[in-house]
Structure formats: C-alpha cells, structure tokens
Amino acid sequence: MTNAGIKVAIVYQAHPAPAVKGILKPTKPGGYADSGADIAYALKIQQINVITPAPNPYVDKDTDWVFPDTEHGIAHAIEKGANCIWLNTVLYADHPIATFLNRGIQVVGQHPVLSGMYDDKWLTAELLKDNELPVPPAELLSYEAFTAGTKKVHFPIVAKPIRGRGSEGVALIRNKQEYHAVITDMFQTDRYGTTIYLEKYLPGExxxxxxxxxxxxxxxxxxxxxxxxxxxxxxxxxxxxxxxxxxxxxxxxxxxxxxxxxxxxxxxxxxxxxxxxxxxxxxxxxxxxxxxxxxxxxxxxxxxxxxxxxxxxxxxxxxxxxxxxxxxxxxxxxxxxxxxxxxxxxxxxxxxx
The missing domain is CATH 3.30.470.20 (ATP-grasp fold, B domain)
Structure with a gap:
C-alpha cells in the first residue's frame, strides 16, 4: 500500500445527474461538498498532498476544500497539480471524469459506467437474484399504472426511488390509504422520475x-x-x-x-x-x-x-x-x-x- 507521489483533489457534485429512461436521482443539497471537505482535511493532516481550490482553505468552509465535478473543475484541479481525483460524487456513464480517465489520470471511486448502471435498484436486484443472492421480492410501479389503478398491491410494502440516495424518499406503506398518499406525493415532487420501486417490507434486524x-x-x-x-x-x-x-x-x-x-x-x-x-x-x-x-x-x-x-x-x-x-x-x-x-x-x- 502506498500513496507516495499522489497529489489528490476531491470533487463534489455540482449539477444533478441526468435522467435515465425517465428516472431521476435526487441531488443532495451541497452535492457532498461537506463530506468532501471532511476527506480533504483528514488527508491533509496525515501529510497527504491534497490539492485544494483555495490556497489557504478555511477549516469550516466546505467549498475551499473541494472542486466541482465539472470538466472545468476537474481540469482546474489537474492544472493545480492533482494527479488523482477522489470522486466523492454521483457517477454516470458520460460523467466528465471519463475524459480525464482516458488521458491517464488516477481516480478513487467507481468506474462511471458501472456506477451509473448499478445505481438502478431494479437492475442491481435482478443481477443479484440471477446470481442466487437473496433479495426481497419487488416490483416496479409506473406513473401510468398508478393513475390507472390497475396495480394489485400487498401490504406492508416499502416504496423507494429507483435511483435513490440513502433513505431519502423511502416510506413504509401499511394500507391502501397510505399507498395513495405516499405514491401521489412521490410522483408529484418530481424528484424521482416516472417509476417507483415497491419492495416487500422486512420486519427483522x-x-x-x-x-x-x-x-x-x-x-x-x-x-x-x-x-x-x-x-x-x-x-x-x-x-x-x-x-x-x-x-x-x-x-x-x-x-x-x-x-x-x-x-x-x-x-x-x-x-x-x-x-x-x-x-x-x-x-x-x-x-x-x-x-x-x-x-x-x-x-x-x-x-x-x-x-x-x-x-x-x-x-x-x-x-x-x-x-x-x-x-x-x-x-x-x-x-x-x-x-x-x-x-x-x-x-x-x-x-x-
């Protein structure tokens, strides 16, 4: 294990990820600049060479420590000497980092294509199930099926965004009344796209x-x-x-x-x-x-x-x-x-x- 010669810059999410087949991933306020600054500060006190946008970053000002994950932001970090980009951001197939990967830059994080692919809960659950790993029974609910009232639902269930972020937007639904209220709200907020993930509720630890x-x-x-x-x-x-x-x-x-x-x-x-x-x-x-x-x-x-x-x-x-x-x-x-x-x-x- 060695970090010798590494000059690392941390990037945060500057813009919402693009929709994929009508499915949106909600953006965290601040785009992970807070955790990015936590990372940068901790590495700096460990004598790791951390490249920051501000020459003398304030300890409590997150954006002094992290670069936006745009093409311009990443290029700026590299111009300042970074040879490694820590991807503390949401990735997708045509994320700007792909350009720099092809130019030989080192990264910490997932491959953008695979990260974008497996951010999809349905696709990931199907992959795990196909490889005999245990996943809860689940189904997709489109906006059209919900408004038509044709979907038969067995309670209790958990409703989730397909491209979720932690437990944001996740709700336990115990009956028909809650179902209509929760799902209506999820579609109306326009934060998650045109399809919702419904999963059997697991009551254990x-x-x-x-x-x-x-x-x-x-x-x-x-x-x-x-x-x-x-x-x-x-x-x-x-x-x-x-x-x-x-x-x-x-x-x-x-x-x-x-x-x-x-x-x-x-x-x-x-x-x-x-x-x-x-x-x-x-x-x-x-x-x-x-x-x-x-x-x-x-x-x-x-x-x-x-x-x-x-x-x-x-x-x-x-x-x-x-x-x-x-x-x-x-x-x-x-x-x-x-x-x-x-x-x-x-x-x-x-x-x-």
Missing amino acids: EVTITVMPPGEYQIHGKKEKKELPWCLPAVKRFNHHNGIAPYNGTVAVIHNSAVLNDNEEASMAIQQLYQQCAQAGKLVGMKAPIRIDCRADENGNYFLFDLNMKPNMTGPSRLHRHDQDSLTALAARKIGWDYPSLLENILAQHWGL
Missing part, C-alpha cells in the same frame, strides 16, 4: 456492511493483500422511524447505529452475509468501497435490500463536524482504523485505465 475492493491495505500495523472484495464489520441499525432507518442528514448515524459485538459477528447468519456481500461487490465490478444494507425477514433470514455504489464518507475530522461519523467509519474503527486511516487505505486503492 437491519445491518449495513461496507465492502472494500481488492488491494493492499495496512491493518493493525501490517500490510495485507486482499485478492477479492472483503467486508468491514457489520453495523446494526436501530431507532427506526416508521420502520425505516432515518436519513443520516436528519439523524447522525452515531445515534442509531453500532458495530456488532464479537458474538453477534461470529453468528452463521452474519458470516454468510459477509460472503454474499463480497460476492455482490465482485458482481458490480467495484473499484472503491460500496455499502450494502441488509435486513432480516420474520424468520430471521437476511436479504440484501440496497446496494450503494457511493457510500456516505462523512467523518469527524473537523471540530464542528465531531458527530459526523459515517456507517463505514464506524465499521472501520473495529479493525483499528480511525477516520484518517480509513481514508488513507481507500486512497491507496486509486486506479486508472
């Missing part, structure tokens, strides 16, 4: 697992080479709001999440889940961490219900952000990585064409 890509890592002071995707310790979620884990922008994850203890982690169910999540990571061609949310049914059987190609990467590197641990950062602490160590290990998996 929820855990989230960060899958790391193959590569060389520094763990407990020793260099370890991982030939295949591998999992950080699982984090359990609790204090759900109406059956759904609240969006981390509303409730900090340190208030509703905890790493499994050794006994919980040693269970056959969790160990099997690690194998399944690592296999899912391989299937989607991961090149950077992904996060998979899993939940048990009424019989205690776990299902992979949400695969996130861009896990949240906030962290408590700046004093005014002391409570901003991400689920991945919580998991990493159990293997001896603080937030800066986690980021250094992720940075070391940079890649190029």
Whole structure:
C-alpha cells in the first residue's frame, strides 16, 4: 500500500445527474461538498498532498476544500497539480471524469459506467437474484399504472426511488390509504422520475456492511493483500422511524447505529452475509468501497435490500463536524482504523485505465 507521489483533489457534485429512461436521482443539497471537505482535511493532516481550490482553505468552509465535478473543475484541479481525483460524487456513464480517465489520470471511486448502471435498484436486484443472492421480492410501479389503478398491491410494502440516495424518499406503506398518499406525493415532487420501486417490507434486524475492493491495505500495523472484495464489520441499525432507518442528514448515524459485538459477528447468519456481500461487490465490478444494507425477514433470514455504489464518507475530522461519523467509519474503527486511516487505505486503492 502506498500513496507516495499522489497529489489528490476531491470533487463534489455540482449539477444533478441526468435522467435515465425517465428516472431521476435526487441531488443532495451541497452535492457532498461537506463530506468532501471532511476527506480533504483528514488527508491533509496525515501529510497527504491534497490539492485544494483555495490556497489557504478555511477549516469550516466546505467549498475551499473541494472542486466541482465539472470538466472545468476537474481540469482546474489537474492544472493545480492533482494527479488523482477522489470522486466523492454521483457517477454516470458520460460523467466528465471519463475524459480525464482516458488521458491517464488516477481516480478513487467507481468506474462511471458501472456506477451509473448499478445505481438502478431494479437492475442491481435482478443481477443479484440471477446470481442466487437473496433479495426481497419487488416490483416496479409506473406513473401510468398508478393513475390507472390497475396495480394489485400487498401490504406492508416499502416504496423507494429507483435511483435513490440513502433513505431519502423511502416510506413504509401499511394500507391502501397510505399507498395513495405516499405514491401521489412521490410522483408529484418530481424528484424521482416516472417509476417507483415497491419492495416487500422486512420486519427483522437491519445491518449495513461496507465492502472494500481488492488491494493492499495496512491493518493493525501490517500490510495485507486482499485478492477479492472483503467486508468491514457489520453495523446494526436501530431507532427506526416508521420502520425505516432515518436519513443520516436528519439523524447522525452515531445515534442509531453500532458495530456488532464479537458474538453477534461470529453468528452463521452474519458470516454468510459477509460472503454474499463480497460476492455482490465482485458482481458490480467495484473499484472503491460500496455499502450494502441488509435486513432480516420474520424468520430471521437476511436479504440484501440496497446496494450503494457511493457510500456516505462523512467523518469527524473537523471540530464542528465531531458527530459526523459515517456507517463505514464506524465499521472501520473495529479493525483499528480511525477516520484518517480509513481514508488513507481507500486512497491507496486509486486506479486508472
């Protein structure tokens, strides 16, 4: 594992991602500039060469630390000396980074084509199902089918944006009245596009697992080479709001999440889940961490219900952000990585064409 010679710039999402077949992905206010600044600051204090748009960035001004993910923004970072771009943004097939990848720039993040493809919950669930991985029963609901009233629905169900972002827009629906109110609102807000994802509600325990890509890592002071995707310790979620884990922008994850203890982690169910999540990571061609949310049914059987190609990467590197641990950062602490160590290990998996 080495970051020698790396000069890294972090980019954030400057514009909404384009619609794909009428499906929209909601944009986070600020476009991940906050977590991008967390990353940049943490790496800088670790003596990593971090390129920033401001020559002397203010610790609490996010945009002093990160470049927009536009062609001009990325070019600006490279002009200032960056040879590696950390893609703390939403990716899609013709994202501006593709141009620079073809010119030999190194990146931290997913391949833009694969990230855009597997941001689609339906397509990803079908891929996992086709490879005999457990996913909850689900179906698509178009605006036309909803307004025609032709869809037969069995409650309880969970409604989700097809290209979602965390738990934003996700709702548990228990009856016909809630169904009409929730789905009408989802279509009327025009944030998610013309089709909604409906999934069987799982009432059991929820855990989230960060899958790391193959590569060389520094763990407990020793260099370890991982030939295949591998999992950080699982984090359990609790204090759900109406059956759904609240969006981390509303409730900090340190208030509703905890790493499994050794006994919980040693269970056959969790160990099997690690194998399944690592296999899912391989299937989607991961090149950077992904996060998979899993939940048990009424019989205690776990299902992979949400695969996130861009896990949240906030962290408590700046004093005014002391409570901003991400689920991945919580998991990493159990293997001896603080937030800066986690980021250094992720940075070391940079890649190029």
